[in-house]
Amino acid sequence: MRVTMLEPVGKKQIRLYLEDERYCLLYAGEARRLGLKEDMDLSEVQKNELDSMLLSRAKLKAMNLLKVSDRTKEEIRMRLRRLELPESCIEGAVSYVEGYHYIDDEAYVRNYIGYRGFSKSRLKLRQELLKKGISTELFEQIWEESAVSESDILRTQIKKRIRQKGPVTEENFQKNLAFFARKGFSIHDILEILKEYKE
Structure with a gap:
């Protein structure tokens, strides 16, 4: 080369x-x-030495990133690409940390849903995880297993909003509807639950 x-x-x-x-x-x-x-x-020796050095750097960086917080495989790849490392070293580092179970996308999604699932809609969670490189299929599979009820989440969020902003009235009904629709909840569910709390 x-x-x-x-x-x-x-x-x-x-x-x-x-x-x-x-x-x-x-x-x-x-x-x-x-x-x-x-x-x-x-020479082949120089190329191997170069790649070995870059792979060590990639592994170290991946480990340091995971010390700070859990990440998905794709997040690790994106951060390593910023360092302009060869793709083979990036994949080597991802395999390395995955081999020690330091990254596990399935566990990441379970934790994410468990931690944020009580305050966000299914759609919002799926969009956030998509940005982190999680496939829709994996998200949907784990969401189904999680037994999280989106209408329960919505009900909790509506009660919280009532405590903060006051009761649901004829005047602010549409405003509340739009607020929860922007958060990705189903219009049908929002209408049903808002009607229950409307004064």
Whole structure:
């Protein structure tokens, strides 16, 4: 493989291009230690040393991210991509932390629903988890198993709103309806429960 460019990034880093393709970000000291120069052919030993170093960095970063809070596989991938690591190192790091059960998307969804499920609609939870790389299928499977009742959640949220904003009246009925509809609850359920509490 040919080193086609070493592009300075800030004061301390260098972007390495192999065969005209962006490969990774390195610290200047690492590039010197590996003896990298533009227009040189990278030996198999140097390439293996480079990949091994990048994989170690990816694993360490993944572990540090998980120290702070639980994350999904996709969240780990997204954070590692920001470091401009090769995809093989990113996948290696994800497999590493997954192998030790430090990440488990199924457990993550169960915890997420358990923790946030009492205050948010099914739709809102699904949208939030979709952004974190959780498939709709996995979410729906765990939601069904969770025995969470969306109408109970809605009822609790309506009672909370009444405590904060006052009773449901003819004047504010539409406003309340719109408020809960924006939160992703079913219009039918909102109408039924609001009518019960309407003065």
